[in-house]
Amino acid sequence: MTDTVLSTEAAPRLNRRQAAKVRTRQKVLDAARSLFAERGYEPATIRDIAKGAGMSTGAVFANFQDKAELFEAVLTEDMTRLAEVVEAGAPQGEPVRQRLLGALSAGYHSSLDQLPLFQAIVARSWFQPLAAEMRARAATKNLLLAIGGILQEAVAKGEVNKDADIRLLVELIWDAYLSNYRRAAYDEWDAQALSDHMGKQIDVILAGALSAK
Amino acid sequence: MTDTVLSTEAAPRLNRRQAAKVRTRQKVLDAARSLFAERGYEPATIRDIAKGAGMSTGAVFANFQDKAELFEAVLTEDMTRLAEVVEAGAPQGEPVRQRLLGALSAGYHSSLDQLPLFQAIVARSWFQPLAAEMRARAATKNLLLAIGGILQEAVAKGEVNKDADIRLLVELIWDAYLSNYRRAAYDEWDAQALSDHMGKQIDVILAGALSAK
The missing domain is CATH 1.10.357.10 (Tetracycline Repressor, domain 2)
Structure with a gap:
């Protein structure tokens, strides 16, 4: 019983986190696309992609290797x-x-x-x-x-x-x-x-x- | 007259130098080709090309920008x-x-x-x-x-x-x-x-x- 209560409580929290993760990932992708589309591959740096997405390079690396x-x-x-x-x-x-x-x-x-x-x-x-x-x-x-x-x-x-x-x-x-x-x-x-x-x-x-x- | 003598004397000296330059250039080219052919462009370094040609990186840069x-x-x-x-x-x-x-x-x-x-x-x-x-x-x-x-x-x-x-x-x-x-x-x-x-x-x-x- 306690387990069920915990898991129903945990589910929406997890979903919010997941939704935030999906949004962050998409923000990084969109920033990367516009930089790749503007400059091509080599000159586009992770630092500039992070800047374009309004986040730290650490946040980018949390989503992409x-x-x-x-x-x-x-x-x-x-x-x-x-x-x-x-x-x-x-x-x-x-x-x-x-x-x-x-x-x-x-x-x-x-x-x-x-x-x-x-x-x-x-x-x-x-x-x-x-x-x-x-x-x-x-x-x-x-x-x-x-x-x-x-x-x-x-x-x-x-x-x-x-x-x-x-x-x-x-x-x-x-x-x-x-x-x-x-x-x-x-x-x-x-x-x-x-x-x-x-x-x-x-x-x-x-x-x-x-x-x- | 002096000018003519000087230039006829200078010509073979210049040719030897030119011939040596052509040989060096070809040696660099051959080393570069075999490294590019083996690894492709990005992983082939000037340092390794110089090593393959048996010369210094300076000598490579004297021939190619x-x-x-x-x-x-x-x-x-x-x-x-x-x-x-x-x-x-x-x-x-x-x-x-x-x-x-x-x-x-x-x-x-x-x-x-x-x-x-x-x-x-x-x-x-x-x-x-x-x-x-x-x-x-x-x-x-x-x-x-x-x-x-x-x-x-x-x-x-x-x-x-x-x-x-x-x-x-x-x-x-x-x-x-x-x-x-x-x-x-x-x-x-x-x-x-x-x-x-x-x-x-x-x-x-x-x-x-x-x-x-």
């Missing part, structure tokens, strides 16, 4: 959000080319204000421990599924050949999509220019997979 | 070499698909023992000053010209459509080629596996550009 873990948490949140944007961006009832382009164009439009963050994500994907790479792939999975889903629907509608290698097409489209961010970083292309180029790339990649009329 | 400049010099040498390998790797008289695949497969076979160097090159290409990016693009130019040359020949032979966007095809092939190195880094693919995959990617990218028989 190091900058790499913090970066990974930001990456996961952002890839989840980007997958939603891409999925929602595909116009209903359009041909597969327009659906893919609408989806990826929505991706560019929603992410270009965080360009240094994207550059940092791709740069780090070339040099990270295997476990971190596997977590990054898991975080990107919904994005690739969104692109694959559009292609699968097109197969079902007879727009794309049944024997097309969907996985290979998704990979080529995703590589081209990511690669284009370098045009934004170094050649000042905006989201519209990136989308126009992506349209040409989609045409090349789909050319052999589209069903003959 | 910093690690970034040293890395760029290695990149330039290696991309020049890779362009030669790729150009020589395209089998004469074969269809365009085989010529491209032979060229790029030669690239994988000649570079995979320096995988961390390649990872570092691609990672840094996402986050460098604009001037460094422009120099890196200049260093890669011959490689892209080698791929483009194979496609141009195929246009001349009527294998590839005259209206194909060669530049776009080269870009997609190069993006796919580079992207595959990640399979070597994280999934333990060897040069043969990378080449097999590249063959499938070439088939997709060329599908719309090949002339109808």
Whole structure:
């Protein structure tokens, strides 16, 4: 009986603490995201992230082991959000080319204000421990599924050949999509220019997979 | 007269000094390459590069301003070499698909023992000053010209459509080629596996550009 009373009393106290912990964690994440998005990975220091979140570096380290873990948490949140944007961006009832382009164009439009963050994500994907790479792939999975889903629907509608290698097409489209961010970083292309180029790339990649009329 | 004598006397002395400087520079470059190829960029220190070259860090800094400049010099040498390998790797008289695949497969076979160097090159290409990016693009130019040359020949032979966007095809092939190195880094693919995959990617990218028989 005493145990039950204690635990019912303890529960809300624990929840308040947990809720505070979640809020603190999110505050750190948001400060980290805006600093990574502004400067990229290397120049963003834990000290400045803590300052941005209005807390001590100790409070940051109570939530995240190091900058790499913090970066990974930001990456996961952002890839989840980007997958939603891409999925929602595909116009209903359009041909597969327009659906893919609408989806990826929505991706560019929603992410270009965080360009240094994207550059940092791709740069780090070339040099990270295997476990971190596997977590990054898991975080990107919904994005690739969104692109694959559009292609699968097109197969079902007879727009794309049944024997097309969907996985290979998704990979080529995703590589081209990511690669284009370098045009934004170094050649000042905006989201519209990136989308126009992506349209040409989609045409090349789909050319052999589209069903003959 | 005295001036002429002085300058003819000075010339060989200067040349010996220059030759020694070139040898020293090359020794530093070779030590840097093998350390970058073994560890990648960040963990390779100037101290260890100097040690590998059998000289003081001061002697390294007499030749290169910093690690970034040293890395760029290695990149330039290696991309020049890779362009030669790729150009020589395209089998004469074969269809365009085989010529491209032979060229790029030669690239994988000649570079995979320096995988961390390649990872570092691609990672840094996402986050460098604009001037460094422009120099890196200049260093890669011959490689892209080698791929483009194979496609141009195929246009001349009527294998590839005259209206194909060669530049776009080269870009997609190069993006796919580079992207595959990640399979070597994280999934333990060897040069043969990378080449097999590249063959499938070439088939997709060329599908719309090949002339109808």
